Amino acid sequence: MQKIVLETVGLTKRFGNVTPLDGIDMQVREGEWVAIMGPSGSGKTTMLNILSCLDTLSEGKYILDGIDTSQVSEKERVVVRREKIGLVFQQFHLVPYLTALENVMLAQYYHGMIDRDDAIEVLNRVGLSHRYDHLPSQLSGGEQQRVCIARALINQPAIILADEPTGNLDESNEQIILDFFKELHAEGRTIVLVTHNPELAEFADRTVRLHHGKVVQHAA
Amino acid sequence: MAASSASPSQAGMFLRILFKSLKVRRNRVAITFCSVAIGASIITALACVYFDISAKMSRELRTYGANFFIGPKAASGERSMGSQTGQAALQVIPPDKLIGASPYLYGLVRLDLGNAVLAGVDFPGLRRLSPYWQVEGEWISVSFDEDSCMVGKHLAKTMELKVGDSVNVMHAENGFQKRLTVKGIAETGQAEDDQIFVNLALAGKVLGVPGEVNHIMASVVSQGTDIDTLAAQLEREFPNLDAKPIRKVSYSDGKILDRIKGLMAIVAVIILSVTTLCVMTTLIAVVSERTREIGLMKAIGADDRGVVLQFLCEIMIIGVAGVTAGLGLGFLLAQVLGQAVFGSAITFRAVVLPVALIPSLLAALAAAALPVRMALGIVPARVLKDE
Ligand SMILES: Nc1ncnc2c1ncn2[C@@H]1O[C@H](COP(=O)(O)OP(=O)(O)OP(=O)(O)O)[C@@H](O)[C@H]1O
Ligand SMILES: [Mg+2]
Secondary structure (H helix, E strand, O other): OOOEEEEEEEEEEEEOOEEEEEEEEEEEEOOOEEEEEOOOOOOHHHHHHHHOOOOOOOEEEEEEOOEEHHHOOHHHHHHHHHHHEEEEOOOOOOOOOOOHHHHHHHHHHHHOOOOHHHHHHHHHHOOOOOOOOOOHHHOOHHHHHHHHHHHHHOOOOOEEEEEOOOOOOOHHHHHHHHHHHHHHHHOOOEEEEEOOOHHHHHOOOEEEEEEOOEEEEEEO | OOOOOOOOOHHHHHHHHHHHHHHHOHHHHHHHHHHHHHHHHHHHHHHHHHHHHHHHHHHHHHOOOOOEEEEEOHHHOOOOEEHHHHHHHHOOOOHHHEEEEEEEEEEEEEOOOOEEEEEEEOHHHHHHHOOOOEEEEOOOOOOOOOOEEEEEHHHHHHOOOOOOOEEEEEOOOOOOEEEEEEEEEEEOOOHHHHEEEEEHHHHHHHHOOOOEEOEEEEEEOOOOOHHHHHHHHHHHHOOOEEEEEOHHHHHHHHHHHHHHHHHHHHHHHHHHHHHHHHHHHHHHHHHHHOHHHHHHHHHOOOOHHHHHHHHHHHHHHHHHHHHHHHHHHHHHHHHHHHHHHHOOOOOOOOOHHHHHHHHHHHHHHHHHHHHHHHHHOOOHHHHHHOO
């Protein structure tokens, strides 16, 4: 058995009287590919924000690679996120005045080590070999999302957290990204992927279904 | 720059982000730059004038009459002194502080239609001493003109004299008389309106006391009590003379000066506050615009230090550029003010630099405080999910 890298115990999140997450127990092992599914508003994004340390939980525990995240300071959470996690957002968030290459190098910059050749190689991997010097506004949605994925991968994170990475893409772009996740999985990365798309979920080792903030099914 | 295949250094990347970020917001950058530059230029101009004003204002106020009296010692009972002695006494006043001076010799004379007080003066000196005289016709311009006179306005009226007329001046006792041309008619609003003015040498002859003067009036630039020191020094060197400041004028000079300085300080503070508010408003707008970008930077690993550093560096670049431009503009503005108000150039004093620089930069930083706090308060999870 692989070691557990993500573990939530009774994870609860409240916004005032809204409780989008209500006592979630979940474990993800090293190298596992887990899909999180559920209807809109079921708490998927909220869950991913907590898993990526972008948000804090209200009750319960979240242990990331042996670190109890609710016990550490905001500063340390930033470091944990930077070191261990690659994030892909539901929208394609890029810095609008930096080129594709610079957006990828930005992640290296915050990580403390800029390597232009590495950044180019990752952009090549996502099929953007001739788009380095384009601004986000000069790229298609699919291309922008691929830049986001390149940025998430550039620092070789052990864990990849993606929130509907193909939600706004057409089929051919979806296929490119799906293939890419397969590759990453084969490399042994841990992947947590939020998706509406059952086809995408099929390739995961297992699916966690959320409904009204509760886990309704752990499927193989 | 993508053509170079070398990886940028951390600092290089920092600067690249910095300048691209400034470039993409060039309108806001321009507004902020202009606000800072205008604010700094006004502060600089006021500071330049402020530190140069004591000398300039005092000089300016000095054009409103004499403030220093030199005469024979009152205790001695003498009514006049030698003209040479008076001239020697004047040498004690530093030339750069002496605006103007004139000897005075008074006596009663007969004109064609009646008696009048004759005053012997040094016209060039008198003109510097009393530039506020309203003269119809012309000033007598040289001190050796013995054929012309100037007449007070009131006297001219009673004697029915006009510019260009000639008038007979006669001493009742010694009978000396001379025909003079009226070159100018002066209105002063004071006792001079009833007097007739001629050159000192001529007055000496008419009155039969050549080489004598009653007293000398001078206009001296003064700050604080240095005019008292000057009077004391003069009396020490010339024991037979009385030298005294004409107190009232000097005192009110200082008071007006203090008020003007206070006013300038208030204006400076107001300008600084308005500039700060303007810059702050722009920066708040910038942070609101960049909420998502800042959230993103945090999400991909920027810590608070990184966010503050980037933001403050952007502001400091604009601030330093704005203040530098403001210093130059401000000095030019000071020259315009100097010419308009004092009719002279403003000297740049080193003390202006810290006085203008420090508050301007502090104001820029103060303006940034709230926007930076806003930027720090951005929660990535919240701003990144907004559609
Ligand atoms: N900051 C917030 N304040 C209040 N309520 C919130 C906040 N964020 C999320 N919620 C609520 O929490 C619930 C779950 O939201 P979440 O974004 O996690 O849904 P989701 O599963 O990602 O939906 P979708 O598939 O549409 O992206 C929703 O009912 C939402 O209204
Ligand atoms: Mg969502």
